[in-house]
Amino acid sequence: MRIIPESELIINSDGSAFHLHITPDQLSDKIVMMGDPDRVTMTASFFDTIECDVQSREFHTVTGTYKGKRITALSHGIGTDNIDIVVTELDALANIDFKTRTVKDEFKQLTMVRIGTSGGMQPHCPVGSYVVSEKSIGFDGLIHFYDNSKNIREQEFEEAFQKHVKWSPFHCLPYVVSADEELVDRIGFDMIRGVTISATGFYGPQGRYVRLPLADPDLNSKIESFRFNDYSITNYEMESSAIAGLSKLMGHKAMTVCTIIANRVALDSNTDYKGSMEDLIRTVLDRI
Numbered sequence: 001m002r003i004i005p006e007s008e009l010i011i012n013s014d015g016s017a018f019h020l021h022i023t024p025d026q027l028s029d030k031i032v033m034m035g036d037p038d039r040v041t042m043t044a045s046f047f048d049t050i051e052c053d054v055q056s057r058e059f060h061t062v063t064g065t066y067k068g069k070r071i072t073a074l075s076h077g078i079g080t081d082n083i084d085i086v087v088t089e090l091d092a093l094a095n096i097d098f099k100t101r102t103v104k105d106e107f108k109q110l111t112m113v114r115i116g117t118s119g120g121m122q123p124h125c126p127v128g129s130y131v132v133s134e135k136s137i138g139f140d141g142l143i144h145f146y147d148n149s150k151n152i153r154e155q156e157f158e159e160a161f162q163k164h165v166k167w168s169p170f171h172c173l174p175y176v177v178s179a180d181e182e183l184v185d186r187i188g189f190d191m192i193r194g195v196t197i198s199a200t201g202f203y204g205p206q207g208r209y210v211r212l213p214l215a216d217p218d219l220n221s222k223i224e225s226f227r228f229n230d231y232s233i234t235n236y237e238m239e240s241s242a243i244a245g246l247s248k249l250m251g252h253k254a255m256t257v258c259t260i261i262a263n264r265v266a267l268d269s270n271t272d273y274k275g276s277m278e279d280l281i282r283t284v285l286d287r288i
């Protein structure tokens with residue numbers, strides 16, 4: 001049996017995972033995750049009991065109970081590079097024996113729902129709407145570092161997308177992955193379903209022109225007009241592709257749902273989204 005070296009999986013002296021700083025017993029198998037550490041505080045304010053509250057860098061974790069369910073809420077910060085850390089450490093907390101550094105005989109499946117903010121790319125995703133990422137397109141390239149990614153990637157969709165937008169050879173190959181179907185049906189049954197791009201930045205990589213001119217100023221209009229079967233691209237955010245991809249490779253269930261805070265077609269935005277976020281968090285907590 002492989003013993004995972006200390007350098008590959010760093011465990012702190014208190015027995016916690018290197019970045020998340022939580023111990024295996026502090027993790028529930030039902031997890032809600034979000035970029036903003038303060039959103040974890042908001043989520044925990046809906047809990048009936050709090051078991052632990054741990055803060056380390058941008059990773060804020062609270063485990064507690066909500067209507068009798070044990071749930072962990074945690075912040076992952078911004079970007080798919082953080083998701084590599086978070087999902088790998090969550091999986092390790094659940095499936096690796098930290099004492100023997102070996103993979104446990106029995107697999108524990110985690111359920112992860114990301115509750116985020118996002119920019120709408122279609123008129124039917126206005127500010128304030130909730131969009132479930134039925135599929136995600138990763139502009140980030142993270143999944144290509146792992147073996148077997150071709151088993152979970154939707155290559156016809158990827159090829160059609162690259163052709164339509166005339167994808168630059170300077171970028172990583174975009175990958176398409178689906179969220180967990182059962183989870184999407186259970187949690188997002190009354191929400192807008194769509195295809196979400198996980199971008200590698202908020203400005204240029206999402207086609208925002210502030211001061212630096214864009215390499216391809218027409219990319220967003222090509223993204224808006226792209227169709228594959230009945231799918232159109234609905235929104236931009238920065239993590240769902242890696243969450244869906246890594247979870248699928250590891251055997252966990254995951255999905256992302258976002259409240260739309262800017263619409264790139266209507267050119268409007270709303271920074272006062274606390275109420276809409278609170279409603280979305282409560283809905284996910286009720287349904288997870």
Ligand SMILES: O=P(O)(O)O[C@H]1O[C@H](CO)[C@@H](O)[C@H]1O
Pocket residue numbers: 034035036077078079115116117118202237238239
């Ligand atoms: O509101 P969160 O969950 O952070 O999600 C979105 O907001 C951040 C950018 O402002 C990115 O993390 C993006 O994915």
Ligand SMILES: O=c1cc[nH]c(=O)[nH]1
Pocket residue numbers: 117118119120202206236237238261262
């Ligand atoms: O436009 C947006 C809004 C929130 N988060 C993003 O990544 N993009």
